Amino acid sequence: MSSKLAKLLSVYRQHLTVPWQEGLAAIQRVIFAVYDKTDELRLRANVDEFALVTQQAEKTWLLIDVTNAFPEWMASLEYRDAYFENPEDLAGYPMGELSEFIESMITQLKAQIVANASSDTVVALLGVGSLFGLARVSTLVEGIKDSVPGRLLVFFPGEYHPENHTYRLLDARDGWNYLAVPLIATE
Numbered sequence: 340m341s342s343k344l345a346k347l348l349s350v351y352r353q354h355l356t357v358p359w360q361e362g363l364a365a366i367q368r369v370i371f372a373v374y375d376k377t378d379e380l381r382l383r384a385n386v387d388e389f390a391l392v393t394q395q396a397e398k399t400w401l402l403i404d405v406t407n408a409f410p411e412w413m414a415s416l417e418y419r420d421a422y423f424e425n426p427e428d429l430a431g432y433p434m435g436e437l438s439e440f441i442e443s444m445i446t447q448l449k450a451q452i453v454a455n456a457s458s459d460t461v462v463a464l465l466g467v468g469s470l471f472g473l474a475r476v477s478t479l480v481e482g483i484k485d486s487v488p489g490r491l492l493v494f495f496p497g498e499y500h501p502e503n504h505t506y507r508l509l510d511a512r513d514g515w516n517y518l519a520v521p522l523i524a525t526e
């Protein structure tokens with residue numbers, strides 16, 4: 340594990356030692372674990388360390404990987420072959436099929452969370468970088484946060500700017516202001 344990811348794990352461990360306050364708004368229960376996009380494979384190789392730390396803090400762990408959400412959704416479409424022949428058809432309808440993808444993903448994630456999470460569960464969302472250009476992480480988090488009874492941990496490959504609470508996915512897209520708790524991987 341790189342030193343930055345070891346530090347992120349340490350910051351996460353410290354965060355879990357603080358007793359969970361009851362009655363917080365859903366947005367106050369969202370945690371963004373921010374790390375450098377070049378550490379994605381290292382993080383994936385060591386995600387079980389985060390699960391172990393969670394269990395040591397006497398919390399339960401529910402890992403949800405959204406990496407394959409879009410290809411699985413595309414495979415389920417009746418007209419998928421037509422989209423592969425003319426991919427611009429998908430790009431041309433920002434409120435069309437892609438909004439259907441986002442809605443479908445949110446519905447599936449909510450069902451998985453409701454079925455498997457309790458008030459002491461950390462729901463860990465992995466693979467949000469794969470949504471770049473297809474869906475906004477902020478839309479996904481907004482769509483599922485109220486379904487998470489414990490904490491929502493979003494593994495976020497990108498940047499966080501504390502001066503204005505701005506997150507930038509993969510350091511590429513214009514950031515958005517979000518009031519989640521940031522955990523930063525620094526040396």
